[in-house]
Amino acid sequence: MQFFGGSEISPSPPVPTGSGNHAHMMYVFNRNGVCLLYREWNRPLRTLNAQQDHKLMFGLLFSLKSFTAKMDPTSVEKMNLGVPQLPGQGCSFHSFRTNSYKLSFMETPSGIKIILVTHPKTGDLRESLKHIYNLYVEYVVKNPLYSPGTPIRCELFNTALDQYVKTV
Amino acid sequence: MAAIYSLFIINKSGGLIFYKDYGSSGRMDTNDSLRLASLWHSMHAISQQLSPVVGCSGIELLEADNFDLHCFQSLTGSKFFVVCEPGTQHMEGILKIIYELYTDYVLKNPFYEMEMPIRCELFDINLLQAIQKDRVALLGR
Numbered sequence: 001m002q003f004f005g006g007s008e009i010s011p012s013p014p015v016p017t018g019s020g021n022h023a024h025m026m027y028v029f030n031r032n033g034v035c036l037l038y039r040e041w042n043r044p045l046r047t048l049n050a051q052q053d054h055k056l057m058f059g060l061l062f063s064l065k066s067f068t069a070k071m072d073p074t075s076v077e078k079m080n081l082g083v084p085q086l087p088g089q090g091c092s093f094h095s096f097r098t099n100s101y102k103l104s105f106m107e108t109p110s111g112i113k114i115i116l117v118t119h120p121k122t123g124d125l126r127e128s129l130k131h132i133y134n135l136y137v138e139y140v141v142k143n144p145l146y147s148p149g150t151p152i153r154c155e156l157f158n159t160a161l162d163q164y165v166k167t168v
Numbered sequence: 169m170a171a172i173y174s175l176f177i178i179n180k181s182g183g184l185i186f187y188k189d190y191g192s193s194g195r196m197d198t199n200d201s202l203r204l205a206s207l208w209h210s211m212h213a214i215s216q217q218l219s220p221v222v223g224c225s226g227i228e229l230l231e232a233d234n235f236d237l238h239c240f241q242s243l244t245g246s247k248f249f250v251v252c253e254p255g256t257q258h259m260e261g262i263l264k265i266i267y268e269l270y271t272d273y274v275l276k277n278p279f280y281e282m283e284m285p286i287r288c289e290l291f292d293i294n295l296l297q298a299i300q301k302d303r304v305a306l307l308g309r
Contacts, residue, residue: 024220043220053218060214067207068232070200073173073192073251075234081203093232098215100224117220 022119023165024101028136030149031087031111033058037152039161061105061113068093087111094126104129112136118168128168135160171303173235173251175266175295176201179283180245182209186286190299192251212239212247238263246270262302269294 021041028037035054048056069090070081079090087107095104097120106114106129114129114136139157140146146154177186184205189196196204212226230237236256239249240263248263248270273291274280280288 045220045222047217056214057218060211060218063207063211064230067204067211068230068235070196071204071237071251072232072234073194076194078194081200081207091232091234093230096215096227096230098219098224098227100219100221103215 021166022122023168024117024119026117026132026161026165027054027057027113027115028152029054029058029061029113029115031113032149033062034149035151036112036149039158041162041165057115058113061115064096065090065092095124106130106133108133116165116168122168125168128164131164132161135164171252171256172262172299173253175251175299176205176208176247176249177270177286178205178209178247178249181283182206183283185246185284188295208239208249209247212241240264240267242267258302262298265298266295269298 023041025038025040025043027035030036033055035058038050038054046053065085066082069085069092070078072078072091075091079085087109092107093105095102097103100120102118102120102122104116104118104125106126108114112133114132116125116129116132118125135157139154139160140152141148143154143157146152172190173192174187174189176184179185182205184202187201187205215227216224226241227239229239231254234254235251236254236259237249237251238259239247240260241247248266250259250263250266252259269291270286273294274286274288277288277290280286
């Protein structure tokens with residue numbers, strides 16, 4: 001029996017728009033700086049080889065985190081600059097924007113870092129990163145064949161990710 | 169209430185040439201401000217390397233949990249950045265005004281040596297006026 005004449009019972013996922021893909025690439029690092037996942041959708045410019053690129057990205061995030069923790073104008077007690085901080089400790093950043101791209105960053109309590117690089121005009125992506133983290137939990141952490149700390153090779157995760165990123 | 173927490177000016181090689189605090193809590197000594205300035209200089213450069221498309225000119229806005237940082241780079245490579253409350257608008261305009269004050273009162277000062285720390289009384293006075301004017305405008309809104 002149908003109520004209200006609606007034909008759809010379950011809400012359908014948002015329809016991906018054809019030109020809606022504003023994402024350039026995505027990185028996932030664990031707390032040791034190992035790049036678990038690198039995905040790229042639209043990257044015309046590569047200045048470094050993949051390994052160097054991942055190292056540079058992790059280094060930039062590490063430095064930016066200690067920079068924001070030290071710069072924080074609202075806290076009275078601040079650690080010395082460069083002292084490694086635990087996830088969630090001190091003031092952290094969630095995005096930065098240049099004239100050509102925007103980088104959104106999220107760190108989970110376990111030290112997993114999710115980085116999404118998009119078009120500079122995209123808005124706040126904190127909720128999207130949380131959703132991506134949920135996908136990670138569902139498709140990677142709950143995968144019995146995945147051992148933590150190794151690069152992610154899960155077909156389902158990749159397809160779910162590609163589909164979701166199209167809607168961002 | 170402080171809309172702007174602090175202002176940094178760094179020269180083209182990453183040295184801090186001007187730093188002014190407008191009421192951030194916690195102590196930041198001279199060494200810390202120098203270190204933060206040169207750290208920002210290098211992160212600005214690294215962000216250009218990591219760009220997925222050509223023509224990147226470095227970080228313009230950094231959004232942290234407790235503050236926003238707006239950065240403006242002049243054509244000669246000096247960087248001006250302000251630390252302000254999260255979500256503060258019109259910071260690009262204020263950075264442009266500060267840059268104009270810098271060109272008028274620092275660069276046109278015959279006693280100022282390029283790339284050296286800024287000690288110009290007129291610059292200080294006019295900067296304070298500009299920042300206060302902004303604060304009044306913010307309160308009026």
